[in-house]
Amino acid sequence: MGRWPTGRLRVGTGPPPPARAPTAALDQLQLDIYGALIDSIYLYDKWGEPISSEQWDHVCGIVEWVCANWDQPDEGIWETRGGRKCFLYSRLMCWVAIERAMRIARRRGLPADMARWGGVRDAIYRRIMQRGWSAERHTFVQHEDDSVLDAALLMMPLAKFISPTDPKWLTTLDALGEELVSDSLVYRYDPQASPDGLRGEEGTFSICSFWYVEALVRAGRPDEARLAFEKMLTYANHLGLYAEEIGRTGEQNGNFPQAFTHLALISAAFNLDRALG
DSSP, X not given: OOSSOSOOOBOSSSSOOOOOOOOOGGGOOOTHHHHXXXXXXXXXXXXXXXXXXXXXXXXXXXXXXXXXXXXXXXXXXXXXXXXXXOBHHHHHHHHHHHHHHHHHHHHHTOOOOHXXXXXXXXHHHHHHHHHSEETTTTEEOSBTTOOOOOGGGGHHHHTTSSOTTOHHXXXXXXXXXXXXEETTEEOSOOTTTSOOSOOSOOOEEHHHHHHHHHHHHHTTOHHHHHXXXXXXXXXXXXXXXXXXXXXXXXXXXSSSSOHHHHHHHHHHHXXXXXXXX
16 A cells, blocks of 8 residues: 555645546555554554564564565655666665664564674665765765655654764755755655656645654754744645645645644654754
8 A cells, every 4th residue: 555645636626636647556666664664663662562472573574574675676655657766765764674673672682683684784774875875966865876866865864864963964955955845845856857657747745844844953953944844834724734745836635634744744843842942
């Protein structure tokens, strides 16, 4: 099941905008989902209830699969149809899957092949740093050995892969602000620079806009973050809810309400409030 389907459903009145295409996630490979899953399990185990021995066995099976398959090209988080690529975000979330599982094992004293897991985790880190970084542009990029930007890069410091004040990250954040941010609203990527095989116009992605707010906060730029956050609040509907996208004239497009958008909103608001505290 796709998390961010590319089908566009209008929320509101009047004729719908041209749909780009229905989701094709059913037949796609999306390696990032394993990081999201195990990160959720890690948080549940830490703040909710300790996972059972049977559940840990399932986690170990997933991690072993990730260790064996992380370097495959895939369609990525945005379910693109431009062909499988070695997306940085997919690599990042495979790193998250292994790293969070290792945290659970260490904290709970659970059995795990820590030497193998740690070796693969470190290999993914080095791969991202070597082939996901453009020395020419001084930015991290959408996929290996390219120069295209992607708003999913905003998850790098949020996932604790890189320090939010690392010089490499700060130049990436500035580049994202220059190329993908329009009056605090964030496009997920530029379809002209990175063809996705879909028709129609691309709106700004609300989850990316809230990721941007949180990235600014963590980078020590709370005033910019507050301005971006307050502008985003003006695009909510009368119930304070958001769809997947915001169109060029401010309309809500896509899945509505989208849970992932609101989770990003809560996280951005929490971190911004703590920074301004």
